[in-house]
Amino acid sequence: MMKYKAQIALLIALAVSLGLSMCSGQIDDYYLDILLNVGINITLAVSLNLVNGHTGQFSLGHAGFMSLGAYGASVFSLQMGDRLITVFGGQSVFATSVTFLIALTVGGVCAAACGWLVGVPSLRLRGDYLAIVTLGFNEIIRVVLQNTSGDGAFGGALGLKGIPLYTNIFWTFGVAAVTIYTISCMVNSTYGRGFLAVRDDEVAAEAMGVNTVRYKVTAFVLGAFFAGLAGGLYAHLRGTISPEGFNFLKSVDVVVIVILGGMGSTPGVVLAAIVLTLLNEKLRDFEQYRMVVFSLILIIMMIVRPQGLLPATLFQRRKNA
């Protein structure tokens, strides 16, 4: 029974989110919104952690993958949503759920495909170069989206509106739970040690028979997929999206969460996502000071505690004899 504790934990998490979701009418809209943002940020952070933390590849373009997921899912919902709902028997929880699931998957797959396209040429570059190239790709995606026709499917610079508001607690925390489950289970297997080996010493890992390129691309693609899911959730929460919202600064937001939490530490990153999302809300009235504070936190963290709040090494001790 204990051998399957990961799967059981996942099922429990899904059940709890479903339960909470059904009571969400009781929660004040304002707090509900914050809660959903926490969930989305958890997914973003854990997925970026796979790339930056576990595999040691510094990606600064996560918002680009998020935007592809957001746009992919939204365009699908707007263009095909109604038709699908009719196919599934008209407006009902079942029909909208299935449609949303398909829309999210479409968004995730778009993001993953782009992750592959970006990863394959870039992943042979060293740390600082990779960071700039991923930033470059983020910008290219933004520029392309911004220059699409205003009347077309992508909405140009003004973006898309009227996206159906399907996001709720179940979807948000369900996706977050699946993300955490997938990445934790994968990294903690023998296969998953490959990611850490690539991070620690690529040359040695290659010499041990580890296909470092394949690991790096896999991390990138998976990270992009989950970022895409987060983007889809984000779009169907806000109802409107525009290219500006997924720029380099948004990527940096996610990077700050990963660094604060501790690179390579899933619990740390989840904690940081919660803390920073809440902190964001608290400082919303002081929007001007928010980023000044965050940037100082970042600088001081790197000097004083670069391993983050809950360093990965805390969880890597095995409990054997």
Added chain:
Amino acid sequence: MQQFVQQLLNGLFLGSIYALIALGYTMVYGVLRFINFAHGDVFMLGAFAGLYTQKALGPLMTSLPWPVSAALVLVISMATCAIAGIVIELLAYRPLRNRPRLNVLITAIGVSLFLEYTGQLVFGATQVPFPPLMPSHNVSGLGELTVTNVQVLVLLAAVGLMLGLRFVVMRTRLGLAMRAMSLNPTASSLMGVNNSIVISFTFGLGSALAAAGGIFYASLYPSIEPFMGIIPGLKAFVAAVLGGIGNIPGAALGGLIIGITETLVAGYSQKIGIPSGYKEGVAFVILILILIFKPSGLLGKVEREKV
């Protein structure tokens, strides 16, 4: 043909500014093997330094002949930003001297954000007009080409500064120390070079050039705001990589290429049927191409990792 030459010239002026910023990136990388992410924001600080210097000098601006007042503003801003660059290095980067490079890169991102958002607090978020440093008029005698005296002066000043930099790097002892450090920091310190002083000097010099770039940019496009450094900074970084990061003439060459390509794309985008907004992506496409096909840059050397 006329249009082509016009675009070429516009690109040249823009490119010379990118070149000035790129030089700072390439010098710091050469000496420290580190990309100073916050460099573009020093460019922004330079523009604002120019603005506030003009305000501080007040009546002197009009009473002195414009070459003198312009030079005064330039020198004061360059000096201020040089000091700013040195202070940033001392406070944020020096404590991380022996840490993994990625950590320093992240700190640099933090410094960049800090400068931008503090700038927003201090200078305000909206675009601020930059008072002209000199009266502007079109240069006559060039037929149908439109070129202002400001543009010509910017180009001349930029070239002058680049030549000045070359002199410092090739003919002075500090320049020699910089070159030694960029080849082998351990050996250079064993030869009596004070690495810390060289690093501070490099940061100061690079920041001064970025500040000059900021003032020239503000002279050509006279409205400034705290985030104005992000995009030109990134493009200048691409220019440095294009030319071969760590290579000083390479940075100048890279800056010119990026400036000209971008202007040409913007100018001819109508003809090839794409929205002119795509010009913003040009620099990044160039970056990706160069890193795939010739990562050491046009003038750079291949660096092998010893296994």
Added chain:
Amino acid sequence: MSARLELKDVSIQFGGLRAVGDLNFHIEAGELVGLIGPNGAGKTTVFNLITGVYQPTAGSIQFGGLKIPGHKPHQITRMGIARTFQNIRLMPSLDVFDNVRAALIMNLCHGIAHALTRGPKYQEEEQRLENDIMELLDIFGLKDASCTPCKSLSYGDQRRLEIVRALATKPKLLLLDEPAAGMNPTEKVELMKLIQFVKDKYQIGVLLVEHDMKVVMGICQRIAVLEYGIKIAEGTPDEIKCNPKVIAAYLGTEDQKQKPDA
């Protein structure tokens, strides 16, 4: 499939520098061969050529009949060649157990899908791997340290771990790059016994690059000598000891001894 390594007329050029020139060299299955030469002779370069880190600019390298150049290092490891490094390259954030575990990835039956579903086949394989690793660590006296971060091990233990890790890839040929570097005389004797033990127990060939002549002469069946990238001598330890070219390479000739530095 034989485990014979063959280098024919292998050269590599770095710009104007010819690091290795026209090297002809072979190792039969199960042989213990030494590769020596002054610093900068190109010994590690030869290792890097064999393991695919560098591609030769001329000549051919074959292992068990398969061509080596053109393959990536991890593919060459799968062919049966493993190595250690001059400056120990362990995975610093992983403990002893996981360092060895990383070397078993290439023979895994399970991939991402199994890691996620964690069915009985996955559990079985993970258990088998754990048993294999602990057994291997036990043979080499590292079993009790299995949960220790590898950075905390003594230098000698770290070197041993690197060899264990290389052995976990089940190689037919093991390349050891200066394994005795930094060791005291006692540790060196232990190392010699260890290498002999590994060769006999696992029936693999060993190519040893080493500066310590006692170690080299003590265990190698055959020795090749490089100087400036060229092989200047090859033979049994006794033959090499007396070879005038070898002596000249290490100590200089009579003429050189008398000339002042230019």
